[in-house]
Amino acid sequence: MTEPLARPKRKNPLKKTRVPMLPQGTRSRTALGLTASAAEGRFRLQVCGDCAMVVYPPRDACPRCLSPRLPYQDVANGGTLLAETTIRTSTDVYFRERMPWRIGTVALDCGPSVVAHLHGDLREGERVRLQFKLDKSGQAIAMALPTADTPNMADDPQWRELTSDPKYRRVLITDGRTAVGQALAKSLSEAGASVVFVGIADPWKPFPGEECLRKIERVEIVALDLTDTTSVNECAGEYAARVDILINTAEHVRTGGIIERKGLTIAREELEIRYLGLMRLAQAFGPVLRARGADGINSAAAFVNLLSVYALSNWPAYGAFSATEAACLSAAQSLRAELRHGGVRVLNVFFGPLETEWYQTVPPPKVPPATLAREVVRALQQGLEDLFVGDVADDIRARLAVSPKALERELGS
Amino acid sequence: MAQTRPPVQRLPYDGVVVGAPVTIPYRRYSTNSAHWWVGRAVREVVARAGLRRTDIDGLSLSSFTVGPDTAIGLTQHLGLSPRWLDHVPLGGASGVVALRRAARAVQCGDAELVVCVAGDTNHVDSFRRMLSTFSRFAQDAVYPYGSGGPNASFALITHNYMRRYGATREDFGKICVAQRTNALRFPHALMKKPLTLEEYLAARAISDPIHLFDCVMPCAGAEAFLVCREDVARSLGLPAARLLATIERHNAFAEDAIQYRGGWAMDIDEFYAMAGVTAADVDFVETYDDYPVIAMMQIEDLGFCRKGEGAEFIRAHTLTADGSFPHNTSGGQLSVGQAGAAGGFLGLVEALRQLTGASIGATVPDAKIGLVSGFGMVTYDRGLASGAALLAGGHA
Numbered sequence: 001m002t003e004p005l006a007r008p009k010r011k012n013p014l015k016k017t018r019v020p021m022l023p024q025g026t027r028s029r030t031a032l033g034l035t036a037s038a039a040e041g042r043f044r045l046q047v048c049g050d051c052a053m054v055v056y057p058p059r060d061a062c063p064r065c066l067s068p069r070l071p072y073q074d075v076a077n078g079g080t081l082l083a084e085t086t087i088r089t090s091t092d093v094y095f096r097e098r099m100p101w102r103i104g105t106v107a108l109d110c111g112p113s114v115v116a117h118l119h120g121d122l123r124e125g126e127r128v129r130l131q132f133k134l135d136k137s138g139q140a141i142a143m144a145l146p147t148a149d150t151p152n153m154a155d156d157p158q159w160r161e162l163t164s165d166p167k168y169r170r171v172l173i174t175d176g177r178t179a180v181g182q183a184l185a186k187s188l189s190e191a192g193a194s195v196v197f198v199g200i201a202d203p204w205k206p207f208p209g210e211e212c213l214r215k216i217e218r219v220e221i222v223a224l225d226l227t228d229t230t231s232v233n234e235c236a237g238e239y240a241a242r243v244d245i246l247i248n249t250a251e252h253v254r255t256g257g258i259i260e261r262k263g264l265t266i267a268r269e270e271l272e273i274r275y276l277g278l279m280r281l282a283q284a285f286g287p288v289l290r291a292r293g294a295d296g297i298n299s300a301a302a303f304v305n306l307l308s309v310y311a312l313s314n315w316p317a318y319g320a321f322s323a324t325e326a327a328c329l330s331a332a333q334s335l336r337a338e339l340r341h342g343g344v345r346v347l348n349v350f351f352g353p354l355e356t357e358w359y360q361t362v363p364p365p366k367v368p369p370a371t372l373a374r375e376v377v378r379a380l381q382q383g384l385e386d387l388f389v390g391d392v393a394d395d396i397r398a399r400l401a402v403s404p405k406a407l408e409r410e411l412g413s
Numbered sequence: 414m415a416q417t418r419p420p421v422q423r424l425p426y427d428g429v430v431v432g433a434p435v436t437i438p439y440r441r442y443s444t445n446s447a448h449w450w451v452g453r454a455v456r457e458v459v460a461r462a463g464l465r466r467t468d469i470d471g472l473s474l475s476s477f478t479v480g481p482d483t484a485i486g487l488t489q490h491l492g493l494s495p496r497w498l499d500h501v502p503l504g505g506a507s508g509v510v511a512l513r514r515a516a517r518a519v520q521c522g523d524a525e526l527v528v529c530v531a532g533d534t535n536h537v538d539s540f541r542r543m544l545s546t547f548s549r550f551a552q553d554a555v556y557p558y559g560s561g562g563p564n565a566s567f568a569l570i571t572h573n574y575m576r577r578y579g580a581t582r583e584d585f586g587k588i589c590v591a592q593r594t595n596a597l598r599f600p601h602a603l604m605k606k607p608l609t610l611e612e613y614l615a616a617r618a619i620s621d622p623i624h625l626f627d628c629v630m631p632c633a634g635a636e637a638f639l640v641c642r643e644d645v646a647r648s649l650g651l652p653a654a655r656l657l658a659t660i661e662r663h664n665a666f667a668e669d670a671i672q673y674r675g676g677w678a679m680d681i682d683e684f685y686a687m688a689g690v691t692a693a694d695v696d697f698v699e700t701y702d703d704y705p706v707i708a709m710m711q712i713e714d715l716g717f718c719r720k721g722e723g724a725e726f727i728r729a730h731t732l733t734a735d736g737s738f739p740h741n742t743s744g745g746q747l748s749v750g751q752a753g754a755a756g757g758f759l760g761l762v763e764a765l766r767q768l769t770g771a772s773i774g775a776t777v778p779d780a781k782i783g784l785v786s787g788f789g790m791v792t793y794d795r796g797l798a799s800g801a802a803l804l805a806g807g808h809a
Contacts, residue, residue: 031553057554085568091541092560107670
């Protein structure tokens with residue numbers, strides 16, 4: 001049984017903050033197919049297009065029929081733990097700091113044997129479910145879990161190393177005026193975050209939902225205006241060293257394409273709030289997050305971007321808005337590469353129209369803010385890097401995988 | 414489907430001999446390069462055989478740390494001009510594989526005097542660097558899992574073997590202790606202190622069930638030998654052993670979910686048939702002992718007992734050079750050290766010393782037939798390369 005995590009003590013400011021080290025992140029190009037699956041929490045292996053053999057480790061020729069057709073496909077993740085070992089000595093600096101470390105050989109029901117990290121509740125000979133997760137280097141690794149959930153399972157140290165679990169972590173939600181921001185505050189508090197800082201621009205101005213927000217346990221309102229560099233820097237100066245998960249909930253949704261915008265005012269506002277807001281946050285909080293990636297139980301864990309799924313392909317009905325979202329997505333990809341040095345994950349959350357005022361004219365299905373909040377928390381607990389929430393987001397993602405051109409033309413009609 | 418044809422009878426290695434066994438004394442760490450170690454070994458073979466450098470017309474090289482060079486770079490580096498050149502990057506199987514290829518070269522006249530050499534250096538950080546880039550599968554699917562190196566991979570194989578066949582740590586300990594007994598009389602062994610079973614059992618865990626004395630010590634060193642025709646050896650006045658049979662097999666039993674046997678088991682009947690001897694005729698055995706479980710597997714797969722009876726066999730024999738079932742008579746890699754690819758030559762070079770009356774350590778009395786086995790290259794979860802050779806002492 002997993003020992004429950006102890007609430008971290010207040011940090012001694014004189015103590016050195018451990019420099020984040022990463023496990024080896026080099027992979028063959030073919031193996032990056034596992035990384036793509038792990039980013040979304042899917043269990044996929046190469047399956048031979050000719051003889052259906054399930055292949056692992058990733059290869060470029062089928063070892064049964066030499067076929068070069070080896071696409072990644074969803075496969076059953078059940079298996080048996082054939083052998084385990086507890087590594088007590090490692091040549092690698094990252095693992096040396098984390099010894100002892102358990103690994104094992106899992107014989108998958110679908111064929112191959114997989115060397116995997118082991119959850120602490122597993123024993124040799126037992127049935128397992130295998131998952132691909134991202135490690136601190138951002139690459140896929142296999143992790144074997146008991147077939148059924150066990151008490152305090154998420155507190156297992158080898159598991160927590162792979163997740164961004166909010167439990168006992170300190171969260172900053174950057175805009176608490178939004179319905180999504182408020183829903184997230186509630187979900188994160190319930191998920192065991194030790195404090196939820198909620199940013200409010202001009203906190204003296206009342207706003208809808210304020211009373212409920214203030215009532216949520218462990219919520220602390222902080223002054224934060226994403227359009228104001230001084231405000232963001234001041235907030236970071238005060239709180240950055242105590243922020244382990246940052247969730248940017250800033251939103252600016254306006255209808256219309258490019259031609260009928262008539263001037264640049266709205267476009268500037270969009271960019272100011274969304275794109276430049278993200279830049280301000282990244283520059284103010286990024287360095288501290290990156291330095292605190294290995295800072296104990298409440299190490300810095302994640303930077304979360306909430307993105308319209310139309311960042312992936314423009315929806316001309318919200319054309320200028322989509323363009324801004326695309327800019328944010330591109331910036332988030334850079335941010336992901338930059339924060340990886342500290343073992344801090346960038347979670348990009350894609351969703352379609354929300355059940356809010358700004359999408360009033362859009363027909364359903366729409367995503368209720370509470371659903372989005374719940375899914376974000378789940379993704380943090382699972383250590384995902386890419387999350388699609390709701391039917392519209394799933395639909396766009398699926399169509400994009402088939403034909404980006406067809407999607408562009410259909411969205412524009 | 415191809416038509417079924419009768420298997421081709423392999424030609425015997427008639428008239429092929431092996432001599433000039435050379436060991437350049439190992440060092441835990443070396444500031445010298447692999448080239449330096451290889452050069453010393455080649456020089457020593459030339460001197461031992463009474464040759465001139467220019468007489469060498471065949472070269473076979475095994476090394477992990479000679480990069481970015483390969484065998485071709487070494488010809489210029491060492492000033493050799495061979496007409497036959499081989500590079501055998503097969504780790505623990507290098508010795509047997511280099512030998513069997515060289516044997517065919519001299520037998521067929523492609524070369525007359527082939528020096529087979531294996532050498533590696535060991536800088537302070539070179540072992541870690543090698544582990545992380547050892548193979549694509551290691552990079553993609555092993556090293557990121559705790560980076561325990563071969564200790565972790567063989568811990569999994571050992572644990573499974575123990576559970577499946579009831580072998581115990583005491584059984585593995587007996588192999589290690591007996592090898593240390595042999596090593597105490599071998600001047601080049603890095604391990605100089607006696608080892609008791611109690612000390613073996615009390616050693617610190619490295620990757621359960623692998624403990625300290627189950628592991629080889631990475632070091633720098635070189636080993637080499639000379640392959641030529643028997644008449645050439647006689648004209649040089651060079652004591653040499655005859656080659657009776659060899660086998661080589663890679664990626665055997667890929668369907669086994671975890672390794673409990675090696676490629677030897679596929680070819681063992683043909684191996685002894687080619688030599689015209691049986692396992693009972695073998696006077697001593699040099700197994701590849703990167704971990705004791707692998708030595709035990711070889712004893713089974715090479716036909717000295719049945720699969721799963723390795724532990725029982727170990728219990729019934731002393732394993733010392735002067736006792737019953739002399740095994741790893743110089744102390745093996747477990748006591749001498751593992752000098753990279755030279756570890757794949759260590760048993761072969763020691764066997765040559767035993768068979769040519771040139772033992773420098775514990776001596777097997779009246780040794781006529783020796784068996785040398787190689788194993789290596791864990792690119793993912795198991796050793797892929799295996800091979801074995803039967804050698805006979807004295808001129809026929």
